[in-house]
Amino acid sequence: xxxxxxxxxPTVKRLSLYLREAERRIEAGxxxxxxxxxxEANDIAGTQVRKDLGHFGQIGKSGIGYQATNLxxxxxxxxxxxxxxxxxxxxxxxxxxxxLGYPQFSQRGFHVIAAFDQNQAVVGEKIGGVEVHGxxxxxxxxxxxxxxxxxxxxxxxxxxxxxxLLVEAGIKGIxxxxxxxxxxxxxxxxxDLSRSLEMLAFQVSSGLTGEPxxxx
Amino acid sequence: xxxxxxxxxPTVKRLSLYLREAERRIEAGxxxxxxxxxxEANDIAGTQVRKDLGHFGQIGKSGIGYQATNLxxxxxxxxxxxxxxxxxxxxxxxxxxxxLGYPQFSQRGFHVIAAFDQNQAVVGEKIGGVEVHGxxxxxxxxxxxxxxxxxxxxxxxxxxxxxxLLVEAGIKGIxxxxxxxxxxxxxxxxxDLSRSLEMLAFQVSSGLTGEPxxxx
DNA sequence: TTTTGTGAAACGCTTCACAGCG
DNA sequence: CGCTGTGAAGCGTTTCACAAAA
Numbered sequence: 076x077x078x079x080x081x082x083x084x085p086t087v088k089r090l091s092l093y094l095r096e097a098e099r100r101i102e103a104g105x106x107x108x109x110x111x112x113x114x115e116a117n118d119i120a121g122t123q124v125r126k127d128l129g130h131f132g133q134i135g136k137s138g139i140g141y142q143a144t145n146l147x148x149x150x151x152x153x154x155x156x157x158x159x160x161x162x163x164x165x166x167x168x169x170x171x172x173x174x175l176g177y178p179q180f181s182q183r184g185f186h187v188i189a190a191f192d193q194n195q196a197v198v199g200e201k202i203g204g205v206e207v208h209g210x211x212x213x214x215x216x217x218x219x220x221x222x223x224x225x226x227x228x229x230x231x232x233x234x235x236x237x238x239x240l241l242v243e244a245g246i247k248g249i250x251x252x253x254x255x256x257x258x259x260x261x262x263x264x265x266x267d268l269s270r271s272l273e274m275l276a277f278q279v280s281s282g283l284t285g286e287p288x289x290x291x
Numbered sequence: 292x293x294x295x296x297x298x299x300x301p302t303v304k305r306l307s308l309y310l311r312e313a314e315r316r317i318e319a320g321x322x323x324x325x326x327x328x329x330x331e332a333n334d335i336a337g338t339q340v341r342k343d344l345g346h347f348g349q350i351g352k353s354g355i356g357y358q359a360t361n362l363x364x365x366x367x368x369x370x371x372x373x374x375x376x377x378x379x380x381x382x383x384x385x386x387x388x389x390x391l392g393y394p395q396f397s398q399r400g401f402h403v404i405a406a407f408d409q410n411q412a413v414v415g416e417k418i419g420g421v422e423v424h425g426x427x428x429x430x431x432x433x434x435x436x437x438x439x440x441x442x443x444x445x446x447x448x449x450x451x452x453x454x455x456l457l458v459e460a461g462i463k464g465i466x467x468x469x470x471x472x473x474x475x476x477x478x479x480x481x482x483d484l485s486r487s488l489e490m491l492a493f494q495v496s497s498g499l500t501g502e503p504x505x506x507x
Numbered sequence: 508t509t510t511t512g513t514g515a516a517a518c519g520c521t522t523c524a525c526a527g528c529g
Numbered sequence: 530c531g532c533t534g535t536g537a538a539g540c541g542t543t544t545c546a547c548a549a550a551a
Contacts, residue, residue: 079497085520087493087503091486095470109532117472122522125533137528137533154489155496173389177484185488224491248495250487254311256333256502262494263502264487268393270307271466271480272401273370275440277303278478279464280371281295286472286479287303301542325510337510338544345512353511353550 079153086127092117093124094150101143109140159184161222165237166229167192167200167207170252174226175203188220217244228252238263295369302343308333309340310366317359325356375400377438381453382445383408383416383423386468390442391419404436433460444468454479 093113100108110128111121128134128141131149135141151157164171167190174180175190190207192198200207208216216222225241227234227249234253241249241259248262254270257263278287309329316324326340344350344357347365351357367373380387383406390396391406406423408414416423424432432438441457443450443465450469457465457475464478470486473479494503 079493080499083520084503087490088486090493091489094489111532120522121532123520126521126535129534133534135533138531139529140532153493155492156489160492169389169392173385174484176385179485180488183485183489185492223495248491250491258501260500262491262499264491264494265502266482266484266487268390268482269395269399270304271482272396272440273307273310273372273399274303275464275466275478275480276371276376276401277295277306277369278480279439283296283478284476285474286481287300299542327510336544339542341511342513342543349512351511354509355551356510 082130082153086130089117089119089123089127090150090154092119093127094147094154094156097141097143097147097150101147105143107140108143108146110135112140156184159186160224161220162187162224162226163213163217163222164190164205164226164228165192165210165213165241166227166252167194167197167202168228168230171226171228172202174228175205178203185224187226188222189216191216213240214244217241217246223247225249226252227257231255298346298369302346305333305335305339305343306366306370308335309343310363310370310372313357313359313363313366317363321359323356324359324362326351328356372400375402376440377436378403378440378442379429379433379438380406380421380442380444381408381426381429381457382443382468383410383413383418384444384446387442387444388418390444391421394419401440403442404438405432407432429456430460433457433462439463441465442468443473447471 096113096116097108100112109121110124114121114124131153134145134149162185164174164187167175171190175187180187187205190202190205191210191213192207193210195209197207198209223246225246227238227241229237231253234251234255235257238249238251238257238259242261246261249257249259251257251263251265254267274287312329312332313324316328325337326344327337330337330340347369350362350365378401380390380403387406391403396403403421406418406421407426407429408423409426411425413423414425439462441462443454443457445453447469450467450471451473454465454467454473454475458477462477465473465475467473467479467481470483490503
């Protein structure tokens with residue numbers, strides 16, 4: 076394994092796709108997968124797949140391909156999925172509720188432990204088996220319950236402020252649903268629905284078809 | 292204005308950000324914005340902003356910057372936001388419900404006209420003022436109500452099939468929430484929450500901080 | 508002086524071409 | 530042969546450097 080910080084971001088974005096494909100093939104009975112097989116469902120060339128996987132050493136066998144279960148284990152390890160992640164949802168509006176009701180997350184080791192909201196009207200509610208607490212309980216909860224990730228679904232006017240609160244409490248990463256950049260010293264990935272819709276509007280207006288470069 | 296199909300995709304992804312920033316500055320009383328101002332909130336260099344905007348002709352003034360309201364109009368036109376988009380939500384699970392309750396969309400001219408689901412138990416329900424219909428009504432509705440976009444929030448096992456249905460009915464673009472590529476001859480933008488979480492896990496595991504290249 | 512617009516250079520990722528292994 | 534791994538070439542985007550406009 077090479078130093079993870081040397082892996083190009085475009086490669087990282089594809090690793091999830093390879094992992095899924097490998098898992099699908101294993102379920103279909105495969106014990107071995109080729110670079111072409113790993114890429115074809117997502118229109119990624121075999122060469123590209125091999126270059127990407129090459130970052131982790133020589134893990135394939137010429138003439139055969141990749142040992143499927145090994146590959147899955149390697150990808151899981153690189154992506155950081157060989158552990159369990161404890162997360163809280165902050166902001167129980169529409170998006171927060173959707174996350175709380177989304178069972179797929181726990182399949183990958185992401186566990187939503189609790190939710191928080193400023194609005195006293197929703198405090199005490201239970202959504203998808205997860206209890207909603209008041210914001211004043213946030214810091215203690217994160218510290219005491221060993222929470223790693225924050226799923227941030229608050230209005231954009233307060234997202235930076237709440238993000239800083241999370242970081243102060245010791246959180247390690249934030250999935251941000253607000254349409255603005257967060258300046259915090261932890262990992263951040265943003266999901267910006269308005270922006271996605273606008274990119275779609277551009278595509279349609281331009282008469283473009285299919286997905287833009289690499290499923291983003 | 293140049294041919295839109297010649298605009299590089301990385302540029303398109305940034306246009307939404309410039310538009311937002313320009314609008315924010317106008318609200319704050321600005322009549323003029325510089326390339327540096329447009330980029331700084333998102334950590335984009337002034338040169339980059341100018342190269343991007345250069346695709347639409349020479350719309351700035353040396354020493355001054357860009358006429359704010361003009362710029363907003365231009366960006367809106369390029370992105371295809373100078374019109375109204377009629378959309379339907381297909382699949383009224385957690386994500387579908389979240390979209391239906393999300394009022395911000397209509398601010399940008401995206402109007403969710405109706406929702407559809409296979410499950411008879413939710414048909415007839417009204418969510419966020421939008422009625423849920425059965426899947427059998429989908430094709431006629433799209434044709435008769437002049438629907439342009441489909442917001443696809445169905446399980447991944449059926450997403451390709453439903454996408455084909457939408458295209459057959461004449462839809463022009465799909466915002467896809469299922470974790471798989473859609474092979475259809477219309478515009479597609481995907482929002483893949485599991486993948487975003489996995490990229491976040493990678494970042495945190497690697498000790499990386501801040502956002503990956505350009506807020507994606 | 509501030510800021511745009513733009514060729515040219517630099518950079519990073521993708522694709523090619525092919526050696527080598529099973 | 531089929532498939533991997535990889536140096537080298539190719540390509541598209543970003544950054545630099547600077548001329549020109551207000």
